[in-house]
Amino acid sequence: MTSVAPLVDPFGRTISYLRISVTDRCDLRCVYCMQEQMTFLPREELLSFEELERLGRLFIRLGTRKLRITGGEPLVRRDVMRLIETLGSEIAPGGLEELVLTTNGSQLARHAAGLYAAGVRRINVSLDTLDAERFRTITRGGRLDQTLAGIAAAKAAGLRIKINTVALKGTNEDAFDDLLLWCGREGFDLCLIETMPLGETGENRFDRYLPLSTVRQRLQSHWTLRRDAEPETGGVAPGPARYWRVAETGGRIGFITPLTDHFCDACNRVRLTCTGTLFLCLGQEDQADLRTPLRAGASDQEMEAILREAIARKPRKHDFMITEAPPTTQIARHMSMTGG
Template identity: 60%
Template structure:
């Protein structure tokens, strides 16, 4: 493709069949994690060989292609992204798009275990806001949920992130019979530290040992219970993700709800996901995908890569088909969340 034709294509954003511009990209940099949360992974996980993963240079090139075509928000995920060797090189490279104004936000989702040693460097790379996954404030319960995690390391990471000037949002998966009684405590704690908190329903992704019907806690029920304790003021805040927010009058903090099961968030979906192997998923809850690794490695030009992405976006569905009930013993999607990217 001639240079002038590539430059012209750069002005054309990726648009899906329903007229939604793709402005938000979530990229997994590894399927590995230093925890084994019971709703996310099996205890005996089999991880990908290194040769199957995109290199840091390939990840940068792929992200840059999306940014040229209208992506304004880039979230790095995993597995646990901060366990990827030399991951700060990727953040340093991508920060040039923040400097140029081509990218509005570079952020990540993390379990917090590696934050204490990386927070200051992430801030220097232009990371201003992060999501930290945390489902309990009880050390023993945390160890049970994560199978071997140490809550103290996460708390040290949160301290380091806030000391570096990074805004933190806590993501909490609502688990029936596990942390449902603790949700008000988590809210008060997070808001007391100036952190937003978002509650998330369990999603049917990948085979795990406990059945998800036994874990599933509808957030419609949680919300009704919270109304007995707090005043929930509706607000129009959006962060580019699927959460819908309220402000709690009593704490002054924001509380988000991500409800893929009881009320899906698909109508305004502006995002796609790419795995650490270069597989593009147009929808978290569908199996249809496109291989980006092959065009990345087939040519030094990005023309074939952009063409492959554009063709895939034309297949983006209106929404997912998540269902959790007693009649369905299999997950809606066979891959684990750690494969797609959290």
């Protein structure tokens, strides 16, 4: 097999991690992610599974070792398992090393076994509280029992699970102890995330913003936390979380801090939206349109040239900032559009 030069950005970072959003739709309306009343994209604007497969394979040939399927909620797209199975078949020595998924868990009960069969071994599940009423408030109508049933099915299927929790001041900051204890008992990693200023949600981001430096100090007052240097994936395209081992449970807690302590220097990832836009940074508007040349019949060589030109424009870091005075949102697109 002919060796192909990997994708490397202007700062010497090899791009080995691609996040693919398969839909902007979601069956929840989390207060930090989107508005309660959303207008979603018409179907014809979305990349077909064949187009997503082609781009996925091209990225793999150019050095991508980790693919993450995201949304919106990826499992609400009809027949999405077909795409997951196809991309999972690319897992091989010297090629794709890991296919993972981020989900809200609502559809997991019926898809967990199929995900494992397709080659997925790890998933991230969004869960901001273990209190049913508060869960319903944060998600604007979601059912906690449905998400927990999905998580249980995923565990039974053999999937390794990480729980993602967005820290929201005055909303769920008293939920972290219960989540940490529950995750330790279940064998899940827990990862806390600072809310990010992406898209208009109908909520005041500054009022919700909770620095994780404050959260960690509070947790350390009654939990024994020791830094854990082990990468999240055992070395496969490690993510932005800084992990700590919890002595009392034996589990781990991670902190993703895009605002108080950014993680841009080691960024190895780009994001492909469901419409074929490649975003080079979650917190910048640098992008490349892949759908137009793809649908115009561009060859793989031409698409490769477009990707290399785009990666050559990847910025050093994001410009996320939350301030008390408006505007508090620097990026107009919603998290559900970018894919997290």
